Amino acid sequence: MKNIKTNEQRLWNSLMEMGEIGGTEKGGCCRLALTDLDKQARDLFTEWCEAAGCTVRVDKIGNVFARRPGKNNDLPPVVMGSHIDTQPTGGKFDGVYGVLSGLEVIRTLNDNNIETDHPIEASIWTNEEGSRFAPAMVASGVFAGVFDLEYGLSRADLDGKTMGEELQRIGYAGEHEVGSPVKAFFEAHIEQGPILEEEETSIGVVTDAQGQRWYEVTLTGQEAHAGPTPMLRRKDALLGASKIVQEVNNIGLANQPNACSTVGLLQVFPNSRNVIPGEVFFTIDFRHPNDDVLSKMDQQLRDVCAKIADEMGLEMKFEQIWYSPPVPFNTSCVDSVRQAAEDAGYSHRDIVSGAGHDACYIARVAPTGMVFVPCENGISHNEEENAKPEDLHAGCNVLLQAVLNQACL
Ligand code: GLV
Ligand code: MN
Ligand code: MN
Ligand code: MN
Secondary structure, three states, X not given: OOXXXXXXXXXXXXXXXXXXXXXXXXXXXXOOOOOHHHXXXXXXXXXXXXXXXXXXXXXXXXXXXXXXXOOOOOOOOEEEEEOOOOXXXXXXXXXXXXXXXXXXXXXXXXXXXXXXXXXXXXXXXXXXXXXXXXXXXXXXXXXXXXXXXXXXXXXXXXXXXXXXXXXXXXXXXXXXXXXXXXXXXXXXXEOOOOHHHHOOOOEEEEEEEOEEEEEEEEXXXXXXXXXXXXXXXXXXXXXXXXXXXHXXXXXXXXXXXXXXXXXXXXXXXXXOOOEEOOEEEEEEEEEEOOHHHHHHHHHHHHHHHHHHHHHHOOEEEEEEEEEEOOEEXXXXXXXHHHHHHHHOOXXXXXXXXXXXXXXXXXXXXXXXXXXXXXXXHXXXXXXXXXXXXXXXXXXXXXXXXXXXXXXXX
């Protein structure tokens, strides 16, 4: 079975066809979680999986599982998958590659009449990005018992629409209870960083994922007229926010190597050109592979935010809304990935994931591994995100063999 390869062209064609749903002029994809476009993409995936002989089920948080039976269907499945929601200016590969490479594995097993002992599933996890509904990885988190179902369904977007309402609206509030035994889980993904491409390496064997802390901050000052109000009498919430943005960057720089710190969303009220901003809402994203350093960054942030708000006479609401600790992946699954790359003769290296992935939460309830492939210039969360068909194919072949390794007794 080690000689069997997936179909490069078929995988690429599926990615390109799926990428048209939400496709942007710049060649990217905007398919926010639980929008009509997300529904269309889910429908297409379901249609393809059923055509490949799978039975599709949806759970109460909208996760989709397409099952190819095994010899013994009482055994827990080996599951592959990722997400199909994107960033507002996302690409055609982030997430959807892991979903469609799962389908490609199933199609390849069909082509070769291979029966596995365990059933095999390709999956879609709802709202991985966290860009429409925060936090990220909500539904894999519910699956893993990190969040309860009510918490997941009540996540709201900036317009106040909840995940529960939107799941109902698009017809993906499924009947199945969330969470069931999984023999092993594998997620294939583009690296979203520059390492593999720079080192001309085909496969990243993901050993760990870094930890994350997400925050929401609201600063309140006083709206006032931009003309008559003297500079020294102002309580400018945006000025306070801009000082914090600088400090967020400084904290990232001060905790090298490896720390990342970002302010990605700001809302300014009333957002009128001749009104001193009275209120600013913004988000902070901190990441580090070492939990102790991540905690240190947390303390530095709290101190500096309190100091700036105090000095400027601003009121501050500061909340950590999400903490996802660093994740070590399962040794047996990591070995399956490494061995599959080695057997196929692909160049490979161990790598730590900088991004969050559904695999990070599934790792809490099932042995889990990830396969990374290079992407162009290491760019992701950008419409220019791109990857080479041959690299995507190599990753899919590794996924296939890693899955076979876990699904056959
Ligand atoms: C999601 O894509 C994340 O890693 O932030
Ligand atoms: Mn992703
Ligand atoms: Mn992403
Ligand atoms: Mn992600």
